[in-house]
Amino acid sequence: MAREFSTVGVVGLGTMGAGIVEVFARNGIDVLAVEISAPALERGRATLKGSTDRAVAKGKLAEADRDALHERVHFAVGLDALHSVDLVIEAVPEHLDLKQRIFAELDRVCRPETILATNTSSLSVTEISVATSRPNQVIGIHFFNPAPVMKLVEVVRTVVTAPEVVADVEALCARLGKVDVTINDRAGFIANALLFGYLNHAVGMFESHYATREDIDAAMKLGCGLPMGPLALMDLIGLDTAYEILDTMYRRGGRDRRHAPVPLLKQMVTAGLLGRKSGRGFYTYERPGSPVVVPDEATPLATDGALADGARAIAKVGIVGSGTMATGIIEVFAKAGYEIVSVTRGMEKSAKVCEAVKTSLNKGVVRGKLAEADRDAALGRISWSATLDHLADVDLVVEAVVEELSVKKALFASLDEICKPGVVLATTTSSLPVIDVAMATQRPADVVGLHFFNPAPIMPLVEVVRTIRTSPEATATARAVCAALGKTGVVCGDRSGFIVNALLFPYLNDAVKMLEASYSTADDIDHAMKLGCGYPMGPFELLDVVGLDVALAIQRELYLELREPGFAPAPLLEHLVTAGYLGRKTRRGFRDHSHR
Numbered sequence: 254m255a256r257e258f259s260t261v262g263v264v265g266l267g268t269m270g271a272g273i274v275e276v277f278a279r280n281g282i283d284v285l286a287v288e289i290s291a292p293a294l295e296r297g298r299a300t301l302k303g304s305t306d307r308a309v310a311k312g313k314l315a316e317a318d319r320d321a322l323h324e325r326v327h328f329a330v331g332l333d334a335l336h337s338v339d340l341v342i343e344a345v346p347e348h349l350d351l352k353q354r355i356f357a358e359l360d361r362v363c364r365p366e367t368i369l370a371t372n373t374s375s376l377s378v379t380e381i382s383v384a385t386s387r388p389n390q391v392i393g394i395h396f397f398n399p400a401p402v403m404k405l406v407e408v409v410r411t412v413v414t415a416p417e418v419v420a421d422v423e424a425l426c427a428r429l430g431k432v433d434v435t436i437n438d439r440a441g442f443i444a445n446a447l448l449f450g451y452l453n454h455a456v457g458m459f460e461s462h463y464a465t466r467e468d469i470d471a472a473m474k475l476g477c478g479l480p481m482g483p484l485a486l487m488d489l490i491g492l493d494t495a496y497e498i499l500d501t502m503y504r505r506g507g508r509d510r511r512h513a514p515v516p517l518l519k520q521m522v523t524a525g526l527l528g529r530k531s532g533r534g535f536y537t538y539e540r541p542g543s544p545v546v547v548p549d550e551a552t553p554l555a556t557d558g559a560l561a562d563g564a565r566a567i568a569k570v571g572i573v574g575s576g577t578m579a580t581g582i583i584e585v586f587a588k589a590g591y592e593i594v595s596v597t598r599g600m601e602k603s604a605k606v607c608e609a610v611k612t613s614l615n616k617g618v619v620r621g622k623l624a625e626a627d628r629d630a631a632l633g634r635i636s637w638s639a640t641l642d643h644l645a646d647v648d649l650v651v652e653a654v655v656e657e658l659s660v661k662k663a664l665f666a667s668l669d670e671i672c673k674p675g676v677v678l679a680t681t682t683s684s685l686p687v688i689d690v691a692m693a694t695q696r697p698a699d700v701v702g703l704h705f706f707n708p709a710p711i712m713p714l715v716e717v718v719r720t721i722r723t724s725p726e727a728t729a730t731a732r733a734v735c736a737a738l739g740k741t742g743v744v745c746g747d748r749s750g751f752i753v754n755a756l757l758f759p760y761l762n763d764a765v766k767m768l769e770a771s772y773s774t775a776d777d778i779d780h781a782m783k784l785g786c787g788y789p790m791g792p793f794e795l796l797d798v799v800g801l802d803v804a805l806a807i808q809r810e811l812y813l814e815l816r817e818p819g820f821a822p823a824p825l826l827e828h829l830v831t832a833g834y835l836g837r838k839t840r841r842g843f844r845d846h847s848h849r
């Protein structure tokens with residue numbers, strides 16, 4: 254018989270604590286909510302009220318249920334009030350000494366059978382437990398932010414946690430409607446160990462002016478389907494909490510430099526820019542605690558996408574190549590009303606591309622997304638050619654030929670001879686340095702990267718890559734073209750992986766390393782990222798879709814360019830590729846797809 258938890262204590266009513274109170278009270282459990290001072294208690298009470306009022310306004314909670322929920326919550330200052338609860342969850346700031354003091358005090362105050370749990374994200378549950386006389390009744394219950402919404406709970410058992418305590422807590426999680434993964438006590442557990450290197454890397458990109466906050470966040474939302482960008486997520490987590498988590502992970506997790514907090518973080522924390530809770534972090538919020546972002550001095554001016562910042566007028570576009578990307582890009586430009594010259598290496602190839610574009614446009618017609626007349630007009634705007642000479646009068650060239658530097662360089666040298674002055678020359682490369690391609694021409698200022706995602710007609714994101722030689726006008730032109738295509742163009746520097754791949758693939762590689770270390774299973778890791786962080790796919794699902802060979806190639810590039818030891822490809826990834834287990838395309842990758 255699982256233990257009955259009828260009254261639960263929550264210590265600390267900040268970002269996490271207030272949400273945890275709500276989770277218990279929503280599920281019919283009485284809560285004693287405790288803070289350090291009367292003003293902090295009032296803040297916690299206000300957070301709970303704000304959250305439940307928003308749930309009522311959104312129709313997710315009935316008014317009567319909200320009122321009943323509030324009746325179940327009692328508030329107190331100081332830990333003494335917790336003498337008769339069945340379980341305590343501590344959610345005070347991420348400092349070991351503070352948590353140890355609180356656990357020693359809880360041990361004194363609470364009944365001997367009370368389970369003591371910490372919501373720590375990165376500290377050692379074991380070290381916290383030894384501050385008590387009952388380490389076997391101490392456990393980690395790691396909720397995700399926002400606690401009422403995110404389904405995942407990481408249950409962290411130490412070497413001394415009693416098995417029945419683990420079982421009781423797992424049963425409690427089920428009662429709360431949560432999905433739990435039970436794991437051992439390691440820095441960052443599953444989700445944060447995979448998340449925080451990525452978040453810190455994104456802050457580093459922002460700090461080095463590699464891209465703006467809006468562009469970094471848009472890239473990860475639109476390129477990977479994440480619910481929020483990394484900098485918005487840092488604001489939600491709280492920069493002070495994020496700093497402490499990174500710092501602890503750096504010290505506990507083998508001094509991986511990727512966890513050494515980016516200096517900007519410390520500066521922001523010192524300056525009181527803590528994120529949503531203080532009303533300002535990477536973004537500015539309507540007021541402290543509000544989720545509503547308001548414009549500030551760093552907010553980009555809204556443009557209509559047309560001719561902003563010296564952007565050049567583009568009417569006629571040359572598209573070179575005959576593969577998947579070229580085909581998709583031709584369709585995108587044609588639908589947006591541009592006149593197009595498609596150049597392939599032979600008219601048979603052109604005929605094939607033309608067929609593929611027609612088939613794709615026809616699908617749009619069948620699905621009712623495109624009128625027949627618009628399809629015909631789009632096709633009528635494309636002329637097909639097998640010679641680059643026909644690009645003499647275009648305003649923009651988009652190159653999407655094979656991913657080989659020598660081929661691209663030769664092509665750009667030819668374009669340099671053929672195209673009129675002022676043309677923007679764009680490469681769709683996903684892994685080669687754009688500057689190498691640019692320097693094959695006499696006009697590197699006009700060369701940019703336009704990194705479309707596959708399938709181009711569907712994916713809303715384009716990375717606009719500017720090299721150290723790219724002119725502001727060429728960048729502005731590329732961005733304006735993206736807007737005219739109905740895409741979001743994010744501008745970034747010319748580094749391996751641009752924004753999306755540079756942030757995504759090391760995370761995937763880390764997941765493989767975690768699996769390799771037998772810390773958890775592929776299923777639990779996938780669950781953790783989907784249910785704890787709202788990712789559309791877990792890392793192993795995504796790797797099987799992307800292709801393990803592709804992931805390995807990108808990871809190798811990142812490692813070679815940045816020489817970051819933490820980016821070294823996971824040996825398991827290399828072995829699977831060598832074994833021919835490349836993912837769905839070979840019916841076997843991390844999972845067996847032969848029966849699906």
Ligand SMILES: NC(=O)c1ccc[n+]([C@@H]2O[C@H](COP(=O)([O-])OP(=O)(O)OC[C@H]3O[C@@H](n4cnc5c(N)ncnc54)[C@H](O)[C@@H]3O)[C@@H](O)[C@H]2O)c1
Pocket residue numbers: 264265266267268269270287288289293343344345346347355372373374375395396397398489490491494498530
């Ligand atoms: N922020 C997140 O996204 C997140 C997610 C999961 C877990 N966590 C973990 O949850 C814990 C709390 O983090 P947070 O982000 O909610 O921090 P926070 O700073 O938002 O809130 C901490 C609260 O604890 C209170 N407090 C401080 N000392 C206290 C004491 N002696 N007695 C009672 N209350 C006290 C503070 O007044 C404050 O309200 C940390 O261990 C953190 O790692 C955070």
